[in-house]
Amino acid sequence: MSGLDEYASELEECVSGCPVEATLSVVGGKWKAIILWRLVGGTKRFNELQRSISQINRKMLTEQLRELERDNLIIRTVYQQVPPKVEYSLSDYGRTFIPVMQAMAEWGLVHRERNVTNKS
Amino acid sequence: MSGLDEYASELEECVSGCPVEATLSVVGGKWKAIILWRLVGGTKRFNELQRSISQINRKMLTEQLRELERDNLIIRTVYQQVPPKVEYSLSDYGRTFIPVMQAMAEWGLVHRERNVTNKS
DNA sequence: TAACATAGTACCCAAATCGAAACTGACGGA
DNA sequence: TCCGTCAGTTTCGATTTGGGTACTATGTTA
Numbered sequence: 001m002s003g004l005d006e007y008a009s010e011l012e013e014c015v016s017g018c019p020v021e022a023t024l025s026v027v028g029g030k031w032k033a034i035i036l037w038r039l040v041g042g043t044k045r046f047n048e049l050q051r052s053i054s055q056i057n058r059k060m061l062t063e064q065l066r067e068l069e070r071d072n073l074i075i076r077t078v079y080q081q082v083p084p085k086v087e088y089s090l091s092d093y094g095r096t097f098i099p100v101m102q103a104m105a106e107w108g109l110v111h112r113e114r115n116v117t118n119k120s
Numbered sequence: 121m122s123g124l125d126e127y128a129s130e131l132e133e134c135v136s137g138c139p140v141e142a143t144l145s146v147v148g149g150k151w152k153a154i155i156l157w158r159l160v161g162g163t164k165r166f167n168e169l170q171r172s173i174s175q176i177n178r179k180m181l182t183e184q185l186r187e188l189e190r191d192n193l194i195i196r197t198v199y200q201q202v203p204p205k206v207e208y209s210l211s212d213y214g215r216t217f218i219p220v221m222q223a224m225a226e227w228g229l230v231h232r233e234r235n236v237t238n239k240s
Numbered sequence: 241t242a243a244c245a246t247a248g249t250a251c252c253c254a255a256a257t258c259g260a261a262a263c264t265g266a267c268g269g270a
Numbered sequence: 271t272c273c274g275t276c277a278g279t280t281t282c283g284a285t286t287t288g289g290g291t292a293c294t295a296t297g298t299t300a
Contacts, residue, residue, distance in 0.1 A: 018173075019228030020157045020221060026231060030148065030287080037140045046247055057289055062248065082296045083246035093234075096227065101140060103223040107216065108139030111146060114213070150258085166277055177259055182278060202267045203276040 026071050027097065031056060031064045036094060037101050039074060043089040073097065146191050147217065151176060151184045156214060157221050159194060163209040193217065 027033050031053070038044060038052055050061050065088060068074045073094035079085040090098075147153050151173070158164060158172055170181050185208060188194045193214035199205040210218075 017232070018154055018157065019225040019232065020153050022228035022232050023224045024150070024153060028150065030144070033140050033144060034138060037138065047245095058248070059250095059290095060288065063287095078247095081246090082298085083244090084248075084295085086247060096230070100220075100223040100227050103220040104143040105139040107220050108142035110216065112137070112139065112142050167275095170277095177261095178278065179260090179280090180258065198277095201276090202265085203274090204266090204278080206277060 023100070026073070027100075029064070031060060032068060033101060033104065035061075035064055035068065036073065036090065036097060037105065039088060039090045039094070040098055040101065043087050046086050046088070049088065068094075143220070146193070147220075149184070151180060152188060153221060153224065155181070155184055155188065156193065156210065156217060157225065159208060159210045159214070160218055160221065163207050166206050166208070169208065188214075 027036065034053060035049065038049060044052075046061070046065075049065075050056060050058065053061070056064075065074065065076070069076050072091055075089050075091050077087045077089070079087070147156065154173060155169065158169055164172075166181070166185075169185075170176060170178060173181070176184075185194065185196070189196050192211055195209050195211050197207045197209070199207070
């Protein structure tokens with residue numbers, strides 16, 4: 001209990017803004033965490049990403065990638081070729097987000113199981 | 121590296137839907153994680169929550185709380201009093217989400233520090 | 241000569257989300 | 271009688287997000 005309380009006092013205080021809110025301001029929204037999670041598996045090309053995230057369209061994917069690049073979470077590499085080739089990968093900073101995504105993914109698995117066995 | 125790869129193969133596969141996406145479907149959006157994080161500190165009344173999340177208005181808070189209750193993450197307790205008293209607290213299931221929030225909060229702290237020291 | 245591929249951009253419209261403000265209801269106090 | 275409290279609901283408008291279609295470049299392939 002006291003361990004959790006320490007966390008609470010350290011992390012919960014929202015004087016200079018809630019830290020959870022700070023995280024959401026960068027990786028919130030419908031797509032960013034999903035995109036980053038795809039990149040954990042390694043460098044991906046634009047169309048590769050789009051195909052692996054079935055519901056996203058080009059415009060959305062472009063926008064989200066641009067914002068992630070602006071916030072230094074991913075690196076965009078353009079190869080001067082025809083047809084074009086652009087690769088996206090996690091930056092070192094982006095990789096610091098992997099533990100958060102792992103926590104989310106694990107919880108998501110359990111959540112899905114729970115919703116299969118216990119439909120309430 | 122292989123430890124991470126195991127995670128990747130287990131968690132990244134999105135055949136039955138990406139687990140990160142599954143998590144976002146329940147606690148995604150602008151407010152839910154923030155509300156849940158407030159409740160880690162213990163039971164809160166409606167107005168207490170509203171005051172502690174300065175940017176949220178009553179309508180949004182009501183909606184988000186209703187959805188969190190519907191998904192069994194929080195418990196709503198109504199006291200038959202005038203003026204009304206309604207308390208919100210994390211359910212056992214909601215508490216399983218604490219590690220994810222902790223990961224988010226920790227990353228948020230580091231992110232903020234980074235943005236203070238390195239304004240790029 | 242036409243089609244195909246990639247990684248976009250531009251434009252325009254629809255839908256979901258967000259938010260400010262007013263309203264509610266029942267009781268206690270001035 | 272009017273005001274304040276709490277926990278909302280209702281209404282309406284604004285903002286954000288999402289998405290379809292067409293268009294771009296250019297080298298390779300049929």
